[in-house]
Amino acid sequence: MIKRSISILGLVLLTQLAPAQTPIDVKGAFAFAAQQYEGMLQSHPDTTKFPQSTNPDGSPRDMKSSWWCSGFFGGSLWYLFEQTGDPKWKDAAHKWTMAVAKEQHNTGTHDLGFMLYCPFGNGYRLTKNPQYRTIMLTGAQSLSTRFRPDYGVIKSWNSFKDKAGEKYDYPVIIDNMMNLEFLFWAARESGDKRLRDLSVTHANQTLKNHFRPDASSYHVICYGDGGKVLARRTHQGYADESAWARGQAWALYGYTTMYRETKDKTYLQQAQRIADFFLNHPNLPADKIPYWDFNAPGIPNEERDASAGAIASSALLELSTYGGPSAKKYYQSAVQMLESLSGPAYRAKVGENNHFILKHSVGHKPGKSEIDVPLVYADYYYLEALLRYDALRKKRS
Numbered sequence: 001m002i003k004r005s006i007s008i009l010g011l012v013l014l015t016q017l018a019p020a021q022t023p024i025d026v027k028g029a030f031a032f033a034a035q036q037y038e039g040m041l042q043s044h045p046d047t048t049k050f051p052q053s054t055n056p057d058g059s060p061r062d063m064k065s066s067w068w069c070s071g072f073f074g075g076s077l078w079y080l081f082e083q084t085g086d087p088k089w090k091d092a093a094h095k096w097t098m099a100v101a102k103e104q105h106n107t108g109t110h111d112l113g114f115m116l117y118c119p120f121g122n123g124y125r126l127t128k129n130p131q132y133r134t135i136m137l138t139g140a141q142s143l144s145t146r147f148r149p150d151y152g153v154i155k156s157w158n159s160f161k162d163k164a165g166e167k168y169d170y171p172v173i174i175d176n177m178m179n180l181e182f183l184f185w186a187a188r189e190s191g192d193k194r195l196r197d198l199s200v201t202h203a204n205q206t207l208k209n210h211f212r213p214d215a216s217s218y219h220v221i222c223y224g225d226g227g228k229v230l231a232r233r234t235h236q237g238y239a240d241e242s243a244w245a246r247g248q249a250w251a252l253y254g255y256t257t258m259y260r261e262t263k264d265k266t267y268l269q270q271a272q273r274i275a276d277f278f279l280n281h282p283n284l285p286a287d288k289i290p291y292w293d294f295n296a297p298g299i300p301n302e303e304r305d306a307s308a309g310a311i312a313s314s315a316l317l318e319l320s321t322y323g324g325p326s327a328k329k330y331y332q333s334a335v336q337m338l339e340s341l342s343g344p345a346y347r348a349k350v351g352e353n354n355h356f357i358l359k360h361s362v363g364h365k366p367g368k369s370e371i372d373v374p375l376v377y378a379d380y381y382y383l384e385a386l387l388r389y390d391a392l393r394k395k396r397s
């Protein structure tokens with residue numbers, strides 16, 4: 001979720017960061033997003049059908065509230081309200097936020113951070129509606145039931161079968177780092193310190209088990225008795241030993257958030273190492289939007305993943321405020337990603353793209369699903385990154 005405060009250190013650093021360059025037209029980008037999402041609201045009168053993507057036949061692909069992406073549309077509507085101040089977006093955001101409310105009781109998924117904190121968290125930050133707070137606190141307790149203290153990690157999927165057909169009962173995916181911001185919020189808000197402690201434990205276990213020496217991340221770690229690592233696998237990446245692009249972006253965002261929440265330098269260093277892996281990778285294209293997997297076999301004839309670019313851009317903007325020798329590079333790279341996404345190669349034309357903002361993301365290529373399509377979460381993190389960029393520039397001026 002968007003971070004409001006920028007530290008004094010961050011501000012001082014940022015005054016030295018950006019070279020004179022034409023600023024991104026944030027207002028224009030939001031005006032375009034507003035046009036697209038007005039169309040999206042008109043084409044989606046039923047709040048049980050959540051905008052997700054485009055089907056292979058070109059029709060809109062909608063999902064149910066139990067799908068991990070159900071909170072992103074409401075979250076993006078809150079970002080539109082935040083940027084424009086227009087109450088029509090607040091009404092629409094409320095409607096699509098409340099449409100996810102029943103998931104607060106869902107203990108069968110680890111994705112409650114995405115599903116609840118993106119819509120309700122932004123809604124609560126902007127309106128202080130107490131109903132949102134209550135729903136999130138219930139949801140945080142539901143999520144915490146998936147944490148086993150003897151394993152030290154929150155369980156992601158209920159089970160996972162690898163490509164060889166081996167079945168595992170306690171898989172944890174790198175994406176799970178994205179839940180921790182939600183749990184930190186809930187710990188602060190409710191006084192339940194257990195939620196904070198389990199988040200720290202999860203982040204430490206993940207740091208220990210999920211990363212290779214070059215700071216790239218595995219997708220799936222399969223845990224067994226006592227928290228023993230049984231296998232390191234991929235699900236959405238090209239291969240077990242490859243670097244699935246969105247996974248790297250989740251890791252970068254997750255450890256940047258961990259540093260914000262704890263001020264523990266171990267997490268900052270980890271976030272910086274992940275950023276360096278991402279930005280220095282020889283397969284990262286000049287426009288800084290990665291291929292769907294850094295090791296996809298057909299590069300350069302492979303699909304890009306705009307969602308990974310948007311997530312990474314948002315994370316790098318925050319990371320750039322925490323100093324270090326590469327802070328300037330993080331900022332400039334994040335801006336370059338935003339410039340790319342805001343240009344004609346990735347941004348749709350008005351009324352096209354089933355009303356999504358961005359084109360060219362990949363959901364699950366090995367599963368032959370959502371390849372080179374719009375994805376609702378690419379839009380969400382793009383809008384978030386634009387707001388972060390705007391806030392940083394306003395602080396500087």
Ligand code: GLY
Binds near residue numbers: 068175236246363
């Ligand atoms: N969290 C699932 C994905 O990134 O596709």
